[in-house]
Amino acid sequence: MSPVKKAPPAPHRIMGTPPPAHDHEVVGKNVTKIDAFKLARGEPAYTDDFTRPDMLFAKVLRSPHAHARILKVDASAALALPGVVDVIWHQDVKPILHTRAGQSYPEASPYDTVILPEKARFIGDRVAVVAAESLAIAEKALDLIEVQYEELPAITDMHEALTRTDVLIHEVPDPRGIGEGGRTNVAARIDRQVGDVDAALARCDLVVERTYHLPRVQASHIEPHVAVAWLDEDQRLMVRCSTQVPFHLRRVLARVLEMPEARIRVIKPRVGGGFGDKQEMVLEDLVSVLALRTGRCVRLEFTRAEELIAARYRHPQVITMTTGVMKDGTMLANRMCVLADTGAYGSHALTVQGNTGQKVLPMYPLPNIHFKVDTVYTNNPNSGAFRGYGAPQGCFALECHMDEVARELGMDRLELRKKNHIRLGDTDPLSVKLGDNKPGLVRIVRSTGLDECIRRGCEAIGWDKKQEPSQPHLKRGLGMALAMQGSGIAGIDWGAATVKMNDDGSVNLLVGATDIGQGSDTVLAQLCAEELGLECAQVVVLSSDTDVTPFDVGAYASSTTYVSGGAVVKAAAKLREQIAAILAQHWDCEAEDIDFAKGQAVSPNGQSMTMQEVALHCMYEAMMQPMASASHVSDDSPPPFAAQFADVEVDPETGQTFLRKFVSAVDCGTVIHPLMAEGQIEGAVAQGIGYALFEEVLLDREGRVLNPRFLDYKIATALDIPAMETILVETDEPSGPYGAKAVGEVPIDGPAPAIINAICDALDGTRIYQIPATGERVWRALDEKRKDH
Amino acid sequence: MKLSLELNGRQVEWDIAPGETLLGALRDHRQFSVKRGCETGDCGACTVLLDGQPVNSCVVAAARCEGGQVVTMEGLLGDPLMQRLQKSMVDSAAIQCGYCSPGMMMSLYSLLRDKPQAGEDEIRHFLTGNLCRCTGYVKPVAAALAVAQAQGEQS
Secondary structure, rough: OOOEEEOOOOEEHHHHOOOOOOOOOOOOOOOOOOOHHHHHHOOEEHHHHHOHHHHHHHEEEOOOOOOOEEEEEOOOHHOOOOOEEEEEHHHHHHOOOOOOOOOOOOOOOOEEEOOOEEEEEEOOEEEEEEEEEHHHHHHHHHHHHHEEEEEEOOOOOOHHHHOOOOOOOOOOOOOOOOOOOOOEEEEEEEEEEOOHHHHHHHHEEEEEEEEEEOOOOOOOOOOOOOEEEEOOOOOEEEEEEEEOOHHHHHHHHHHHOOOOOOHHHHHEOOOOOOOOOOOEEEOOHHHHHHHHOOOOOOEEOOHHHHHHOOOOOOOEEEEEEEEEEOOOOEEEEEEEEEEEEEEOOOOHHHHHHHHHHHHHHHHHOOOEEEEEEEEEEOOOOOEOOOOOOOHHHHHHHHHHHHHHHHHHHHHOOHHHOOOHHOOOOOOOOOOOOOOOOOOOOEEOOOOOOOHHHHHHHHHHHHHOOOOOOOOOOEEEEEEEEOOOOOOOOOOOOOOEEEEEEOOOOOOOEEEEOOOOOOOOHHHHHHHHHHHHOOOOOEEEEEEEEEOOOOOEEOOOOHHHHHHHHHHHHHHHHHHHHHHHHHHHHHHHHOOHOOEEEEEEEEEOOEEEHHHHHHHHHHHHHHOOEEEEEEEEEEOOOOOOOEEEEEEEOOOOOOOOEEEEEEEEEOOOOOOHHHHHHHHHHHHHHHHHHHHOOOOOOEEOOOOOOOOOOOOOOOOOHHHHHHHHEEEEEEOOOOOOOHHHHOOOHHHOOOOHHHHHHHHHOOOOOOOOOOOOOOOHHHHHHHHHHHHHO | OOEEEEEEEEEEEEOOOOOOEEEOOOOOOOOOOOOOOOOOOOOOOOEEEEOOOEEEEOEEEHHHHHHOEEEOOHHHOOOOOHHHHHHHHOOOOOOOOOOHHHHHHHHHEEEEHHHHOOOOOHHHHHHHOOOOOOOHHHHHHHHHHHHHHHHHHOO
């Protein structure tokens, strides 16, 4: 039996899906996002809206060389400038190896980073940092710092990095044993196999091999990285910053500053977008060092150019797919070989690439799967976490490849997928072989709406009858892709929640979970309210303050609704049990017979109290604070699924692609907040459209970013978005809170392959193996074909 | 240097550094709705009205605003059209991280003030100066369209 719920009616083009019929009071309802009005009014809420009268402004001096020893920094002229308070370089800071990646301890990333390096490893690496009374003075001071460099040969090509050992970007061995510093330029390797791929390929009727090229793209949250640090009246370090990982950040800060965590408080205010780019200590260590040295409040904010040079990228990859298939379309073997560029440092180097296979290949759970990765250091700027975390790259390769296999086989591309895709009850063959930093756990599909997603997506895009081109010189094509992701990292991601009741029956919900704009505070309030029979407005959420809230790993890996939500439901249920025990005494009934709904507690005998009366009774009669905490971890990471479809027109004369319509049908389990779930999908699709068609950070041969501004690094505008239809296919995930799975990442995986497959369909099989599919690339692909004939 | 201008209907006189942008001057004077996103005039998060027209305040020299009229979101909190727009944005779940939202609404405000019944194409064209990385523009466009349609029904 498939646990697919009755589907909600098809949505209107842009107004969204009506909320599906639920038995719930708050879950599944479009409650007002709890921070929306203050943000709409522009109230001060973000890191940079917070100032202190003694605040200093920091600026980073960045390396002009891709690879160079920093022999000497002479800051005397800068320090002589009135208003300059401090200048630091590597001699001023103890070199403690760490990773800036915000991951659970022990982090699955090489320890290859120090606060200020003695060797610059990319154009833009940290050389020195200034703190001054104003930003203008700090900027002026940068020009006055004299640096002596010893230039070293640089490697900016990832193929070269894989084979060359005469130049080592990291000379010190990684104490974690992940990176190969001191020996090679490899930051992480993976080589795992299920079955025997070579033997299976030898038996197959057809073997198809292709290589796909993925670009360097940037998260481009509109709020830049920004942090403010100061010492409070007890000389404790306060760090207010735009982060996705406040608790990991506190732990890494404690390590590099050699301070106990107890002396550090990290506060996350509203965050203006993160998308993975803030799952990392990008600048918080610098303001912390300067605050400790000067005793002053210090602020550092990246410029947009710094975002595009010194924040993080989605890893550029080259992926070779080899697939073995029988004449009837039965796939027997898949091999995915990945070469990835982590840039100068290896944060997320292992795990992003791990996801490239782990979150992608199980879509077709074949008996023989081989997944091989080499992630190399180069003297290019850093890669890191970006929404999808490796899966968009892998999904692009796999789903383009499925079309290629179908074409060579002479089989319908949708039929090939339907014949081989993962089903209810299937075990993900790779999950056990690929743990994050401990052995992986078995993943069994306990809920899937994939077939329904395919069916309804096909219907919405008009899969069976491709439309005629809108103009005679254009060519029209349809494309699709399937995608799956996870809901948190099984057995590793965990979060905690505390709920306490106030006199008026409202509750405070304290969570470590990190709202970065995706609306997790609202979703968690909904889960809490549902469990207690309250209205959402009666839940006061405080999140992500390391002094006040319990722990949470943070906002990444599509974990918040599923993992942190589980903690909230548990804590609220405990609170309800506490109250029920007190009321049971008062009413002389069984605690489990007391019902909580619509702001009331009702006994089986018909006695009732409002929640305010309940609170007053507990606090002033029973003398007890209703208050409960709970932690939650899941041994599973149930995959959300998506089927995504693109309708394009291509001008063969110019190579330009016009995206006419994009459909996403997504199974994210029970939908807690339909409009916000749609918002996650629509936003992810917009980022995916950019990945497919126009986003690319360009480097010259020396590793210099050529387009460090939005004028040249183009992200989607309102005009780049086609008619978009978003379909929520609800399933009931038994391990999720109220049946929920994740939604944040899965919809970013499919747009690029769906769009490229549509372009290929429009061009009678001419394929683009490298994205973005700019007009020039498409035109060149057509030109090659014309030359061949 | 001294700068006098009318901010949200009140005459102000500020001391500003030479070369200061309007964005910098406004944020220094507690106009928190004006966000810094790129400082190159590309993202629109700092959109304000200068003499009635939407501008990217990050690429306007503050000194150029001498004697001018500047309106920020803070000055429109009591304005009926802005209130309708805010409510529509909130009701449509068009606000995710919210960082681009005030700038986006300043642009939409000027459009819907001048063209109360603007259609979807006009709204999309008008919004191209405001980058949003969270929403894919689907819900913000829907929110603006809902306000325009309601204005159409009233007239």
